[in-house]
Amino acid sequence: MAELHSEARRRSTATPRYAEKKKAIVAAASDILNHHGVKGMTLSGVASRVGLITTSVTYYFKKKEDLAVACFLDGIARFDALATDALRMDGPHARVHRLLDAWLELRRLIATGEAPAIAVFNDIRALQKPQRGVVLQAYMRFFSKIREIFVAPELAWLDEQARTARAQILTEQIFWAVAWLPRYDLEDYERIRERMYDIFVHGLAASGRSWQPQPLSLDAVLQSSAQELTPRETFLIAATRLINEQGYRGASVEKISSRLNVTKGSFYHHHEAKDELVVDCFKRSFEVMRRVQRAVGNGEQSELVKLATAASALVDYQLSDRGPLLRTSALTALPESICLQMVEASNRVSDRFAALICDGIASGSVRPVDPFIAAQMLTATLNASAEIRWWIPNVDRVQAPALYAKPVLTGIFSR
16 A cells, blocks of 8 residues: 555656656666666666666666566557557558658667667566566557558458468567668668568569478488487477577576476586576577578579578478577577677578578579578568467468468568
């Protein structure tokens, strides 16, 4: 009861100055969250950013979890506004174009300091109940608007699964592009918008080419047909799944050990620190992607077929007994130096796709597109498919590649 009276007094005494200070705290905390995750954000660190003492910040937010929730809700509200604006456009093509335009303008304003930082959503699942539920409900309201982009008479053939998959692909491109946009000058953003839009709408396949992935044995590629899982591999699979499900903070040593029915001592036998575990999970995921890339690279098919085959195999891997790949959302919880190393490793994997796309453009199986942007968009889509069971619980494994990989190859509005 005392807490309710305290909150009531705060609301009754709220002033424009109070609102501005609260906004500044959320902006500073959002920037810290983006670099260090919920794990690395402290009230004292936020206080120093805005020229306050820690106790002054607690006047606005009692706990750092409350502040993290405010950051996520602020970010979701701003993305929701972009989606609302896009839905005012006539038709899905115009909506996607408008969403990209408004989003890139927001990124430009943030880069120039004309708009406050906006929290990325990597660490939402690191929140505990009930905060996590509050944020996820807000996110789902935003996501439902993204799904509405694909509601149109000409897209009546899309079923619920296909619409959900395309909405997730679209949002993932926006979220992941934050990692590669710094490679460009702000004056290039208009060109980036048009190139992303072109790939969204027309895909990578050259005119007359179709979606024709070839069968690829994951057991053969991963050299696992005659081997049983080693204890280390089993441990990394369990850790990857738990980190994807509950974030860095949620994937505690106790939870990982409990899921495998082993002692905490077994964890420390394999890894001295949790950061080391996340790095090993990333390295394992990158190696899986490289092996698939090498496997298709040796074939005689066109580069478009190789891309389709690799993408299909990796989406299938997400649903296999050895999957999924570790989501890039785990990056923000790592120390910045390690995070940068993992981003560079991810870029090397993406650059392999870019090389394949370049060869495809030269041979005529792939449309003339920006190879770097196209490769990043393909990588982001594969990353998104790691959550396919969360978004589409009853997904048919056979149909999953067509749901996630095909739209990037043939266009997000294509059948």
